[in-house]
Amino acid sequence: MVTRREVAVLAGVSEATVSRVFNGLGPMKPETRDRVLQAAKELDYHPNAIAQSFARRRSGNLGVVLPYMPKVHLFSAYYFSEILSGIGEEVKEHGYDMLLTLLSPDEHIDYTHMHRSQKVDACVILGSQDTPEQRESLLQLHEQGFPFCLVNQHFEGMALHEVDADHVHGSLLAVRHLLEEGCRHVAFLNGSPLYSNSKDRHEGYRKAMQEAGLEISPSWLLEGNYSRKSGYEAADKLWELRHEVDAVFAANDRMAIGLIQGLRERGWIAGRDFAVVGCDDSDAAKLSDPPLTSISVPFYEMGRAAARSVLARVTGSEQEDGLVQLKLPTGLMVRQSSRRNS
Amino acid sequence: MVTRREVAVLAGVSEATVSRVFNGLGPMKPETRDRVLQAAKELDYHPNAIAQSFARRRSGNLGVVLPYMPKVHLFSAYYFSEILSGIGEEVKEHGYDMLLTLLSPDEHIDYTHMHRSQKVDACVILGSQDTPEQRESLLQLHEQGFPFCLVNQHFEGMALHEVDADHVHGSLLAVRHLLEEGCRHVAFLNGSPLYSNSKDRHEGYRKAMQEAGLEISPSWLLEGNYSRKSGYEAADKLWELRHEVDAVFAANDRMAIGLIQGLRERGWIAGRDFAVVGCDDSDAAKLSDPPLTSISVPFYEMGRAAARSVLARVTGSEQEDGLVQLKLPTGLMVRQSSRRNS
């Protein structure tokens, strides 16, 4: 590989000058600059990124931590795809690279390792859950002063940087919409409360029912694990409630679709016999039959915002704005599953 | 940050000894070893990965190149998610990290940059297309001796490392299955011929029809761009062929589903009035109505195999086995869309 030294020799300048040219630093004769560039071109020189990182004491990498997901292969969810794309777009603009870390099932979550090894300058954490173990890990990371940002997860009582979506409001919209469609008995298929967004949705659901002066029967509160299968299984329970329930709000599209499939097998058709709203407005919502009304969440923008905030702190490109706790707006995409014709 | 030096001082040994302990090199007194480990623990020392990379002249990173996809946010396809997961799993076992590169729309494809900058030791390239420009880029990469592996793409006439799936056979299975279901007039909704797998599927389709002694009408050959929308649009053309066609083989699930949706709007129901088989056996196939019969492709394993082959060359952990050109087996997942009851 061609090094700076060879370029310096060919251009008849010092190595430092070559560096200056490549970093656009200090004043310099255009002529020298050209000679260096010419020499570099001739030799096909490219600065060694690792050596640069080493000298700058900065890796130029943004870590992206992905949770372990059993069974389901890791990225299979729309959710992660969108967030990753957003992060990717943002890092590119900062001249950074994305270093992916897939968490293992067992390995006791040690967020601090990548920090310690200094292979990343900061990181964005996806899919974290609110467990004592993870709280502990994150607290450590934070105390060590390592810049990181959580996406789509909030830890109550901890002042961590995070980019979330307004799931409370989204759910409020969803349930209000169902009520406007004439439903009165709305069941709720939620996900694990280890995710703050599950709790947020629950709150939105409650609010909407409350403002309409409607009672919620405890039996209407179901829990799945965000998989299609869990939605399919929830159909059992919903079938038993068929005489007292006329709508379902599900915490993601996949569960909503599983539920629709399960109930269809019993002749109960979404968008006709009962209304359904899902969450995420993922691809699946458009593929489903009937097309699924869903809460849209700006995952792509969330990824971008998280990367931006964390890189700003690292590169000092923007002033420190203290704690970043964004909550991006959610919306409602109405399709046919939320109708009720019977 | 704690450096090796401080550990050496505290342990009362030389810096070299600290390195030896951490790299498990050479013979050494257990006692010295313990003293070093103890000191490291006390100081919470972790080797600086960048410095290691620099000294070893090896980044420890595997580059993963993702194509630019207009409109559709990058990872939104099942396809990439699976492959990425496979690569991720494999690199972890080699102590490597994944460095993601998202190609920009315009930037004239320069695969060689990441190589030149030496930020990755090798790479896996996803979603490449067979254009003169890309052939040129890849040829350059190859001539420079940079280790890389293509996934799910074959360049005829070029001896490049690649991990592909047996799309010809998969398509053969698909069409044979349709014929066994009693279909005789099978249309084919293919993707762009810039992807070798499109051409492979075409071949499998031809073979199957040929071995059954069936003619293929040129009007049955449709082309989409792998999006649901393009499948939906193809429904127009298929509708016109409704009296001469009784089945469709689509080159991916999303197009198949779009097609099914488009035809349903005209009252032509998949799995009843005509049969459909898709490709990829993605999540969408299970979400669709009716559930979609599809060709399964081991994307996860393909990612793994590609990463493995390329890392083997880098780390010398396995003997050089010359040109790696794998073709992993595909299968048929029968669901309800391929029935024909009318």
Next chain:
DNA sequence: TTGTAAGCGTTATCAT
């Protein structure tokens, strides 16, 4: 405007 030289934190090769 350009050159000199001191790091950066390791690895790896010699000695001892």
Next chain:
DNA sequence: ATGATAACGCTTACAA
């Protein structure tokens, strides 16, 4: 079994 020491290719004061 352990210690010196020369790389590694760059950034960045400081000097000139």
